[in-house]
Amino acid sequence: MDQATATTSKTAILLMHCPDQKGIISHITLFIHENQGNIIYLDQYVDRVEKRFYMRVEFEIDQFNIPEEKIYDYFETLLAKKYTMTFNLYFNDRKPKMALFVTKMSHCLYDILSRTDSGELKVEIPMIISNHLHLKKVADKFNIPFYHFEMNKENKVEQEKAQLELMKKHNINFVVLARYMQIISSDFIESYPNKIINIHHSFLPAFVGAKPYHAAHERGVKIIGATSHYVTTDLDAGPIIEQDVAKVSHKDTVKELIRKGKDLEKIVLSRAIYQHVNRKLMAYKNKTIIFD
Amino acid sequence: MDQATATTSKTAILLMHCPDQKGIISHITLFIHENQGNIIYLDQYVDRVEKRFYMRVEFEIDQFNIPEEKIYDYFETLLAKKYTMTFNLYFNDRKPKMALFVTKMSHCLYDILSRTDSGELKVEIPMIISNHLHLKKVADKFNIPFYHFEMNKENKVEQEKAQLELMKKHNINFVVLARYMQIISSDFIESYPNKIINIHHSFLPAFVGAKPYHAAHERGVKIIGATSHYVTTDLDAGPIIEQDVAKVSHKDTVKELIRKGKDLEKIVLSRAIYQHVNRKLMAYKNKTIIFD
Amino acid sequence: MDQATATTSKTAILLMHCPDQKGIISHITLFIHENQGNIIYLDQYVDRVEKRFYMRVEFEIDQFNIPEEKIYDYFETLLAKKYTMTFNLYFNDRKPKMALFVTKMSHCLYDILSRTDSGELKVEIPMIISNHLHLKKVADKFNIPFYHFEMNKENKVEQEKAQLELMKKHNINFVVLARYMQIISSDFIESYPNKIINIHHSFLPAFVGAKPYHAAHERGVKIIGATSHYVTTDLDAGPIIEQDVAKVSHKDTVKELIRKGKDLEKIVLSRAIYQHVNRKLMAYKNKTIIFD
Amino acid sequence: MDQATATTSKTAILLMHCPDQKGIISHITLFIHENQGNIIYLDQYVDRVEKRFYMRVEFEIDQFNIPEEKIYDYFETLLAKKYTMTFNLYFNDRKPKMALFVTKMSHCLYDILSRTDSGELKVEIPMIISNHLHLKKVADKFNIPFYHFEMNKENKVEQEKAQLELMKKHNINFVVLARYMQIISSDFIESYPNKIINIHHSFLPAFVGAKPYHAAHERGVKIIGATSHYVTTDLDAGPIIEQDVAKVSHKDTVKELIRKGKDLEKIVLSRAIYQHVNRKLMAYKNKTIIFD
Incomplete structure (x- = not known):
């Protein structure tokens, strides 16, 4: 039970990595904010040797502009391709x-x-x-x-x-x-x-x-x-x-x-x-x- | 599963402490050996500040001369009183x-x-x-x-x-x-x-x-x-x-x-x-x- | 010797905290990038209970547009006041x-x-x-x-x-x-x-x-x-x-x-x-x- | 600074191991007591699989009947041979x-x-x-x-x-x-x-x-x-x-x-x-x- 599960809202969890580039955090957080997502967890790590960027973001999607089932597609189209990301998207209400x-x-x-x-x-x-x-x-x-x-x-x-x-x-x-x-x-x-x-x-x-x-x-x-x-x-x-x-x-x-x-x-x-x-x-x- | 439980024999476990004195280990081990017990674990500790002696001994009693139900009495009479011991005796085949x-x-x-x-x-x-x-x-x-x-x-x-x-x-x-x-x-x-x-x-x-x-x-x-x-x-x-x-x-x-x-x-x-x-x-x- | 000290460049280290608000990371990283700083370490943490944002950023300043001795002032004027930050700025070539x-x-x-x-x-x-x-x-x-x-x-x-x-x-x-x-x-x-x-x-x-x-x-x-x-x-x-x-x-x-x-x-x-x-x-x- | 060094007396430290046999502890402690040594540390361990007995004994020798330089010989003759011991004897006042x-x-x-x-x-x-x-x-x-x-x-x-x-x-x-x-x-x-x-x-x-x-x-x-x-x-x-x-x-x-x-x-x-x-x-x- 971390910060994430402290919420009773529905959340999406993004796990991604890609070659390190400027502006990734800004771009992703802007995407979430503009669509009325509320970030409740963000952590990132850069492997300076491999020049690779890793991030985990969890955000509440109760008011999110993009329907749940389309977030993956929108994210892929608008962000993932640009930064050559490997990513996955999960939802806190679905048990694996x-x-x-x-x-x-x-x-x-x-x-x-x-x-x-x-x-x-x-x-x-x-x-x-x-x-x-x-x-x-x-x-x-x-x-x-x-x-x-x-x-x-x-x-x-x-x-x-x-x-x-x-x-x-x-x-x-x-x-x-x-x-x-x-x-x-x-x-x-x-x-x-x-x-x-x-x-x-x-x-x-x-x-x-x-x-x-x-x-x-x-x-x-x-x-x-x-x-x-x-x-x-x-x-x-x-x-x-x-x-x-x-x-x-x-x-x-x-x-x-x-x-x-x-x-x-x-x-x-x-x-x-x-x-x-x-x-x-x-x-x-x-x-x-x-x-x- | 320590050394003790490695045996399939019936064992007795003695836990005791008393004021530190010379000869306790000898006396106790002699008592066990003379009565055909086989020691499979012995560890002792002396608190030099409190001048107190502690010991744990486990011994096989399949061939023991003294019947199981009388070991406590014999030990108390022959050893515990002499050294003012506090002690207890347990058997490995009885679950607490x-x-x-x-x-x-x-x-x-x-x-x-x-x-x-x-x-x-x-x-x-x-x-x-x-x-x-x-x-x-x-x-x-x-x-x-x-x-x-x-x-x-x-x-x-x-x-x-x-x-x-x-x-x-x-x-x-x-x-x-x-x-x-x-x-x-x-x-x-x-x-x-x-x-x-x-x-x-x-x-x-x-x-x-x-x-x-x-x-x-x-x-x-x-x-x-x-x-x-x-x-x-x-x-x-x-x-x-x-x-x-x-x-x-x-x-x-x-x-x-x-x-x-x-x-x-x-x-x-x-x-x-x-x-x-x-x-x-x-x-x-x-x-x-x-x-x- | 962490990632930071792996560089032979001159770096500035920013330690800051302030009430949690949207856009802080973007704003600070933009400030550094626009002035030709190269971020070599960034980590941030949000205390969701206290609603407080903490960040450590280290960036190379060899090419930085703002002279070393004025970075503190510029940062205070352009960023710290807006977000009510408590912050400090250090340089990797000065031993405390x-x-x-x-x-x-x-x-x-x-x-x-x-x-x-x-x-x-x-x-x-x-x-x-x-x-x-x-x-x-x-x-x-x-x-x-x-x-x-x-x-x-x-x-x-x-x-x-x-x-x-x-x-x-x-x-x-x-x-x-x-x-x-x-x-x-x-x-x-x-x-x-x-x-x-x-x-x-x-x-x-x-x-x-x-x-x-x-x-x-x-x-x-x-x-x-x-x-x-x-x-x-x-x-x-x-x-x-x-x-x-x-x-x-x-x-x-x-x-x-x-x-x-x-x-x-x-x-x-x-x-x-x-x-x-x-x-x-x-x-x-x-x-x-x-x-x- | 353990129990041993808590003493200001001169002590001898015996480290030994040998095939496990009955009576070793008794025999060694008796040897020390009879010669006016005062045991301040004794710990022993039996490897039941290898059937090998290990012991460390430290004893004060200020009043010891046997002169310091002869303890090794006496011990070897009187005890070590009988039990096929490998042993060493050290003194607390000699720095290695x-x-x-x-x-x-x-x-x-x-x-x-x-x-x-x-x-x-x-x-x-x-x-x-x-x-x-x-x-x-x-x-x-x-x-x-x-x-x-x-x-x-x-x-x-x-x-x-x-x-x-x-x-x-x-x-x-x-x-x-x-x-x-x-x-x-x-x-x-x-x-x-x-x-x-x-x-x-x-x-x-x-x-x-x-x-x-x-x-x-x-x-x-x-x-x-x-x-x-x-x-x-x-x-x-x-x-x-x-x-x-x-x-x-x-x-x-x-x-x-x-x-x-x-x-x-x-x-x-x-x-x-x-x-x-x-x-x-x-x-x-x-x-x-x-x-x-």
């Missing part, structure tokens, strides 16, 4: 639809569902997808449809295809892998570019791949971490969204690292989802820009 | 019974129940008690009996009495106030000395009392915190168990502090419960000793 | 002059001097002032004039007067109290409003006043902290600039808290000086806005 | 001699020297060794002999030999590489096994090797770190002593990461030196055990 992938561990799943249930996370969850049945009982508690897709080497291609069809049918906007212990294929990933959020149970880029807590214990690190990131076709190498860490000591066994790490994982994943859902987050090349 | 008090906010409640559900937190919860009905639906999801005790100035004494009777009937071992927005009376507190865990939504001793996030915002702090502690009759002044903090900035509104603080609160409270339930925690005077 | 007050402990002093020496902290230090002689040897190592002002109840008024005169003579811009163990008078404080930075060895507002580590130990906290703030006439209650914390345990004696706290103190103080010297910091009412 | 290696950056050097100067770090520094002359002026400030060893591919072997001879001549006990930008040879490393402390400017094992801040920026991490470790012949892979981290954002340029990282580096290195000098640290296989 999320597909939630899990396997056997419940901590991230519970954390996400309890936040949704309390209203903190404004998202719809039309489906929980899993390659095992273990967490069906959790989905049932929250009355969320649970789909079981058993996965093995032979059926992977067709199962993923079936998952994608199901997601398409329900107009899924983005995907969360909440400790989903499967590598997903390039085809799947490319269907949701920068729209699949994963939680990796290490401080990336340390301990890429399987069993990071075992590797951390073996290496004798004094701090463990967790990393949420957008999934790309390069394993554990997509744009990082959030990271957090916890101190450990020589006393911590692998089991103890796993236990302590769970708290990091669920918080770091839920924060990433929050930023994504509240449109505070842009990915460009292999990095994220976060407006918070 | 916890009464959970809540009001309207669900984040701590969900965090505790999901940990219990996954087996991470080895505790029985025979009752959730609340002064409001808001969270009954959460209790229902987890099939835990929900008791509604409406509280006001007039009925407080009798309602607390009824709560205590209910707890006694179910052999409740300890109490957790998971954002329970009521001040509980001295009589209630004294029925469960160092057995009531509260979560306060500030970095104590800063911002004691009501509305700490509002006070933190007003003061312009750059870090917020949460504190779990045993409840004593002195408001927010009991022995501190766990604390954690998060960085904030001038951008954070009170609502944003509340949102960010919730994550601290639930983690800090659940950690305290974990330490308490796993017998890693002793309180003496106004402080806690934690063996982790 | 700092008076450094110390007593007996050297850790903050060394940290500041080593950063100045390495060029990280772009500040001139024409004087180190102390009520004791202990640290003269440190001042000597760095060839900084050391002034000894013995302080007692009787001479406090005249000694502070002499200090102020000395500082005036050297055109001191701001003051740093680097563990200076004296309460300074209102007259002194009011001579340098929001220009005296103090380090307090606790996580304010916890443990205001003397001996905070003793108080922290007595209270049994699990985290200690340090706070840098602007000095106001209200003890330890001025606008907070930076805070940081460290985990401690029941094992830590008061001496150990003091030792661990020193690292927090020096880092937190030096960060505050850095923000102040690099003009990334504004104070308004009892809070700070930090652009980093 | 440290050789300090630097190149051009002063932040770690200043941090170490200011701690030594204030008495916080009880160590003698008979020499600062560098492959450049930049920091001679810092050594001069503190009146520490500065030795310049220019290094290139041709002279490396003989220069290292000369360094080792110089160190031997001054009875150097351990080495600190305070951002020494040279890879040292196996021969050198093997002359000081687990006695060379390095600071690496990343959160190991992430970003091994050169230019870790550039790599961190390239990867878009949200947290940077620093790691102090004992040097082994495997680059950046020796036993980790201390790690710490700091949050960064998309706004941070490489230069800003370098600036923020310096604070981590100096604190993390100085902490490691403190643990080493105060004999709170053991390395076994590729890990450290820290008693703090």
Whole structure:
């Protein structure tokens, strides 16, 4: 609940980036003001090395001159083309639809569902997808449809295809892998570019791949971490969204690292989802820009 | 899941403190070894200023010469009296019974129940008690009996009495106030000395009392915190168990502090419960000793 | 070394705040562009509750149409009055002059001097002032004039007067109290409003006043902290600039808290000086806005 | 200043590890008590997986029956052989001699020297060794002999030999590489096994090797770190002593990461030196055990 959600008005949220040029802020704010929009949030950032300009603007549109469904077009025609912008427009009264992938561990799943249930996370969850049945009982508690897709080497291609069809049918906007212990294929990933959020149970880029807590214990690190990131076709190498860490000591066994790490994982994943859902987050090349 | 729970054997856990004297460790470890106990954890601490000795020992008792139900007596007779110990003995196969008090906010409640559900937190919860009905639906999801005790100035004494009777009937071992927005009376507190865990939504001793996030915002702090502690009759002044903090900035509104603080609160409270339930925690005077 | 200092050009830095109104950003950026300034940093923040607008702009002035010494006047006449701004203008090639007050402990002093020496902290230090002689040897190592002002109840008024005169003579811009163990008078404080930075060895507002580590130990906290703030006439209650914390345990004696706290103190103080010297910091009412 | 240094007595510090067996603590404490030693610190740890026992004991020896110079022998004969111990014995009145290696950056050097100067770090520094002359002026400030060893591919072997001879001549006990930008040879490393402390400017094992801040920026991490470790012949892979981290954002340029990282580096290195000098640290296989 930031400044944006403090309003009870209907708002539009603009996320954009483009080559840095003079006059962009002026031009965009003028466009909003002239059309009777009321800006309630504006933050911008310029990457001086890449010479790229990023902005997030949220504005009330109750009195806006341009009808809601045409704002995108008008903005594209009048502004985006001139500045070669990449942009997106969202509305605060539309909850994005999320597909939630899990396997056997419940901590991230519970954390996400309890936040949704309390209203903190404004998202719809039309489906929980899993390659095992273990967490069906959790989905049932929250009355969320649970789909079981058993996965093995032979059926992977067709199962993923079936998952994608199901997601398409329900107009899924983005995907969360909440400790989903499967590598997903390039085809799947490319269907949701920068729209699949994963939680990796290490401080990336340390301990890429399987069993990071075992590797951390073996290496004798004094701090463990967790990393949420957008999934790309390069394993554990997509744009990082959030990271957090916890101190450990020589006393911590692998089991103890796993236990302590769970708290990091669920918080770091839920924060990433929050930023994504509240449109505070842009990915460009292999990095994220976060407006918070 | 520490070293202790790595065993599948039945274990006894001894928590003790006494005036510092020579030979305590030798004497206790000898007692265990001579009776065929196998020590799987031993940690001790000496407060040189207070001249006080603290120890936690966990030992397998499958082959123990003394029957389980008589270990307490033997230990008291043969060792505790000699060293003027304060001690307690627990067994790893008995789950403590916890009464959970809540009001309207669900984040701590969900965090505790999901940990219990996954087996991470080895505790029985025979009752959730609340002064409001808001969270009954959460209790229902987890099939835990929900008791509604409406509280006001007039009925407080009798309602607390009824709560205590209910707890006694179910052999409740300890109490957790998971954002329970009521001040509980001295009589209630004294029925469960160092057995009531509260979560306060500030970095104590800063911002004691009501509305700490509002006070933190007003003061312009750059870090917020949460504190779990045993409840004593002195408001927010009991022995501190766990604390954690998060960085904030001038951008954070009170609502944003509340949102960010919730994550601290639930983690800090659940950690305290974990330490308490796993017998890693002793309180003496106004402080806690934690063996982790 | 941020984006700003990455330039080798001469720059002006504008720090301003005013009641929130439409068009401020446009107006200011237009003023800079029209006069051939090149913006290399711009960040702004709106406090929606206080309805106040804050901005930091840094721009290259090598080609600026308005002579350096007249920019302030032009800006005031053409912009500041219209928007009722409070503002200040700085130039990146002028090092501010700092008076450094110390007593007996050297850790903050060394940290500041080593950063100045390495060029990280772009500040001139024409004087180190102390009520004791202990640290003269440190001042000597760095060839900084050391002034000894013995302080007692009787001479406090005249000694502070002499200090102020000395500082005036050297055109001191701001003051740093680097563990200076004296309460300074209102007259002194009011001579340098929001220009005296103090380090307090606790996580304010916890443990205001003397001996905070003793108080922290007595209270049994699990985290200690340090706070840098602007000095106001209200003890330890001025606008907070930076805070940081460290985990401690029941094992830590008061001496150990003091030792661990020193690292927090020096880092937190030096960060505050850095923000102040690099003009990334504004104070308004009892809070700070930090652009980093 | 821990419990140990709270005494004004002469003390011995025993660091030992051996295969876990029953009766070790009893046997050692009995040995100390029977000979009129007074234990002021005892901490032990058992690695249940490796079945290895570690202990640190500090005891006053003013009244000790065995002469100081013979304690090692007696202990070896009476105890160490029986339990196949690896052990060391230190005395609190003997400062270890440290050789300090630097190149051009002063932040770690200043941090170490200011701690030594204030008495916080009880160590003698008979020499600062560098492959450049930049920091001679810092050594001069503190009146520490500065030795310049220019290094290139041709002279490396003989220069290292000369360094080792110089160190031997001054009875150097351990080495600190305070951002020494040279890879040292196996021969050198093997002359000081687990006695060379390095600071690496990343959160190991992430970003091994050169230019870790550039790599961190390239990867878009949200947290940077620093790691102090004992040097082994495997680059950046020796036993980790201390790690710490700091949050960064998309706004941070490489230069800003370098600036923020310096604070981590100096604190993390100085902490490691403190643990080493105060004999709170053991390395076994590729890990450290820290008693703090």
